[in-house]
C-alpha cells in the first residue's frame with residue numbers, strides 16, 4: 001500500500017497514524033509539498049486532480065480522501081475502528097468524518113498561513129477554527145455525560161483519527177488549546193493508545209517523572 | 220529601533236530558485252520589501268520607500284540589507300566543494316525573536332528532549348566539555364569539539380553514533396553548523412540556519428544544507444530537516460520573554476549554554492540588538 005506523503009501534513013499523518021494503530025505497513029512515497037509544490041505537478045495531478053495529498057494507492061484502488069483511507073485501513077486490518085454498527089454510533093462517526101473537513105479548512109488553513117506563508121485571511125481562518133474547536137469541545141463533553149471517552153463511542157474510531165491531527169496542531173496556527181479541557185483529555189487518551197506514533201508538533205505521552213512516593217502515615 | 224548596527228548586515232529574503240518577475244512581498248526589520256527577478260534574470264530587492272536595496276545571491280538564497288553592508292556576505296568555503304548536495308529546505312515562519320531562533324540552534328542540550336530518538340535520546344543527556352571562543356580575526360563566534368550521542372544523526376546514518384559538531388555564528392541572524400558526516404568521516408556536513416528578521420518577534424527561517432550524501436533522495440533530505448525544525452518551532456513560539464535577554468544574570472547559564480553566552484556577549488559588543496531585550500523588564 002503506497003502513501004504519497006508529506007511529513008508535516010496533518011492529513012497524511014491521519015493515514016500514517018491509522019496504519020500504525022491497525023498494524024498495517026505502508027510504503028511511503030515522500031512528496032516535496034514545501035517548498036517544491038510537487039503535489040501540483042503533472043505526475044501527482046494525474047493521480048489526484050484536486051492537487052492535494054494524501055493519496056493512497058493499492059493495485060487499481062486510488063484514494064484521495066483521507067476519510068476513505070482510514071475506512072479502508074480499518075476494514076482491512078482493524079474493523080473495531082469502524083465502530084459497532086449501532087445506528088447512532090454509525091451516524092456519529094459519519095458526522096465527525098465530515099466535520100473533519102472544517103478542521104482542515106480552518107485550523108489547517110491557519111497553520112499553513114502562519115507556518116508556510118500560504119496567503120489567506122488569517123483572522124477569518126482562526127475565527128472559524130475556534131468555532132469548530134468549540135463545537136468539538138461540546139461534542140466531547142456530551143459524550144462524557146454519556147460515559148464515553150471518544151467522539152462516537154467509548155472506544156476510539158476512525159472519527160477520532162480524522163479529527164485529532166488538525167486539533168492537536170491548532171497552536172501551530174496561533175490557536176491555543178488551553179480553553180478546551182475536554183479536547184485536552186481526549187488528546188491524551190489518543191496519544192496514550194498502544195502503537196501511537198508522533199509527528200512534529202504532536203508528542204507521545206510519556207511519563208517523564210515517576211509518581212511521587214508518599215509513605216503511609218506521612219503528611 | 221533602526222539605530223541598531225544590525226541594519227547594515229545581510230539577511231536572507233527568499234530562495235533564488237523560487238523568484239519570478241512578479242516578485243515576492245515580504246519584510247525586513249519592519250520595512251516592507253519586494254524581492255523579484257529583473258528583465259536580466261537578476262535578483263532585485265526594492266524597499267517600500269522606493270529604494271533599491273543591496274543584493275547578493277549565495278547559498279541558494281537572495282540576500283539583502285536595509286543599510287550599507289561593510290563586508291561581503293560571510294564565506295562558507297564548503298559550499299563550493301564538488302560532490303556536495305545543496306539542499307534548499309524552504310521557509311518556515313516562527314513567531315519568535317530572530318536572535319532566539321539562532322540561540323536555540325546553538326543549544327545542543329535540548330536534543331534528547333525536543334528531537335527525541337533523532338538527534339538525542341534519554342538517558343544520553345550529558346553534554347561533554349567543549350571549546351567556545353569569539354575569533355577576533357574573523358569576528359565570529361565558534362564552538363568546537365562538541366560531542367553528543369545521537370540515535371539518528373542524519374538521513375544517511377543507519378544507527379546511533381557519537382557525533383561531533385562545530386558551531387559558527389558569522390552574522391547576527393545566521394548560524395552554520397558542521398557535523399560528522401557518516402558516509403565521509405574526514406569531511407563535515409554543513410547545516411545552516413539563515414534567519415530573516417521580519418519584526419523583533421517574528422522571523423522567517425530558511426534552513427539550508429550542503430551534504431555529502433549520494434543516496435538519499437532530495438525530498439527525504441528536505442523532510443528530515445523540516446521535521447527537526449518543526450520540533451523546534453513549537454518550543455520557540457513559547458519562549459518567555461519573547462525577546463532575547465542580553466543582560467547577564469537574566470537567565471542562568473549551564474555548561475551547555477556556553478555558546479549561547481558567547482553569542483549574547485558578541486551581539487551586545489556589536490550593538491546587534493534587533494530582537495533583544497536589554498534591560499530587565
Ligand SMILES: N[C@H](CCC(=O)N[C@@H](CS)C(=O)NCC(=O)O)C(=O)O
Pocket residue numbers: 009010011012039051052053054064065066067104108
Ligand atoms: N482530500 C483531503 C485533502 C487534505 C488536505 O487538505 N491536504 C493538504 C495537505 S495537509 C493539501 O494537500 N493541500 C493542498 C494545498 O494546500 O495546496 C483529505 O484527504 O483529507
Ligand SMILES: [Fe+2]
Pocket residue numbers: 323324329333334447450451
Ligand atoms: Fe532543535
